[in-house]
Amino acid sequence: MNSDLLLEIGGIPVRLRTDDGGLRQALRERYEKYLTATASAEPIDMRLSRAVERFPEWETPRASCTKGLWQFGRTDFRAEWSPDTGSGWIRHVTAAPHTIDAFLRMLYSVLIAGQGGFLVHAASAIRNGKAFVFMGVSGAGKTTMTRLAPPDAAPLTDEVSYIRIHEGRYWAFGTPFFGDWGKAGANLSAPIEAVYQLAQGPANVIEPLAPKDAVRALLRNIMFFSKDPELVRVAFETACRFVGAVPVRRLTFAPTPEVWELIR
Amino acid sequence: MSLYVARSSAVAARPLGDEMIIMSTRDSMLFTLNEVAREIWQAADGRTPLSDIVEKKICAKFDTEAAPAYADAETLCRDLASAGILLLSDQPFELARGGT
Numbered sequence: 001m002n003s004d005l006l007l008e009i010g011g012i013p014v015r016l017r018t019d020d021g022g023l024r025q026a027l028r029e030r031y032e033k034y035l036t037a038t039a040s041a042e043p044i045d046m047r048l049s050r051a052v053e054r055f056p057e058w059e060t061p062r063a064s065c066t067k068g069l070w071q072f073g074r075t076d077f078r079a080e081w082s083p084d085t086g087s088g089w090i091r092h093v094t095a096a097p098h099t100i101d102a103f104l105r106m107l108y109s110v111l112i113a114g115q116g117g118f119l120v121h122a123a124s125a126i127r128n129g130k131a132f133v134f135m136g137v138s139g140a141g142k143t144t145m146t147r148l149a150p151p152d153a154a155p156l157t158d159e160v161s162y163i164r165i166h167e168g169r170y171w172a173f174g175t176p177f178f179g180d181w182g183k184a185g186a187n188l189s190a191p192i193e194a195v196y197q198l199a200q201g202p203a204n205v206i207e208p209l210a211p212k213d214a215v216r217a218l219l220r221n222i223m224f225f226s227k228d229p230e231l232v233r234v235a236f237e238t239a240c241r242f243v244g245a246v247p248v249r250r251l252t253f254a255p256t257p258e259v260w261e262l263i264r
Numbered sequence: 265m266s267l268y269v270a271r272s273s274a275v276a277a278r279p280l281g282d283e284m285i286i287m288s289t290r291d292s293m294l295f296t297l298n299e300v301a302r303e304i305w306q307a308a309d310g311r312t313p314l315s316d317i318v319e320k321k322i323c324a325k326f327d328t329e330a331a332p333a334y335a336d337a338e339t340l341c342r343d344l345a346s347a348g349i350l351l352l353s354d355q356p357f358e359l360a361r362g363g364t
Contacts, residue, residue: 017331109309125325182331210281211280211281211285212280212281212283212285212294212296215280215285216293216294219292219294229274229289229290230289232276232287232289232292233287233289236276236278236287236289237276237278240278240285243280244280
């Protein structure tokens, strides 16, 4: 029996190997839109196995790199991955797919950081061939914007947006990482037209953001799990470069479908 | 007594528009420097006294009086030093580190 799941997000494939049939089926359902029979590149190969006990020393979720070996963890899983071999392992306490999901978010945040990209707490959608990104912390309205999207807009995610450079521009890619919307985004991608920092108010208004405020807002929402000073430096440089290339604005909106009339 | 200023290595800095954005890599605190502060930051090589920086970079460029400009610059530098963005010394940093 094939115990592998091959998924590809934003052009980066990851193979998950597990003998746990229940977990495998749950992951297959969760990542259905992102599973592939043929990877576009050599996949990262991760072997899953059950851990007996939780990892209290990983109470603060984090990623760190020591002597070229990446370690990821939180209390319900620990993982290691070697960029040299492309392979690693995950030891997970429960068979809940959200545990593997948390690992994948950490892994992808590291993978695309090296390519000048990032994961960000943001909803995103494609409309008229252009991607729009709506960033904000929990409660800012990311899922609301997603639920209000008109039929001609394809939501890419309501929770974690995947942004990286493609063909010389910043593109947003769909992800299977969801929040209250409860489902994976469309497995599509498009060049980013604009990023909006969300705020809720009585009327729909778009206002410019000064570059320093845009960088600040972006850094507040970029998903970054490492405290390594050099990696923090990379995140900062990435945010500054992004703000210099893509318009970042504040979108104050009332939770009605009319807000999407401003997003074209 | 001269005051020498040097940029901390524990920061990441990048010009954006008319401002310089600086982030401490220790605690991810963000700072923005206006045009005057940016001149001081860029000239803070650890070897040039702050008085020289003020005279040549600030007074000359912004047409200000030396004494108040130096007082403001010193206050700024001490604030940035307390945030870990700049390092201060009463001698050039090569000498402070035991160089020759």
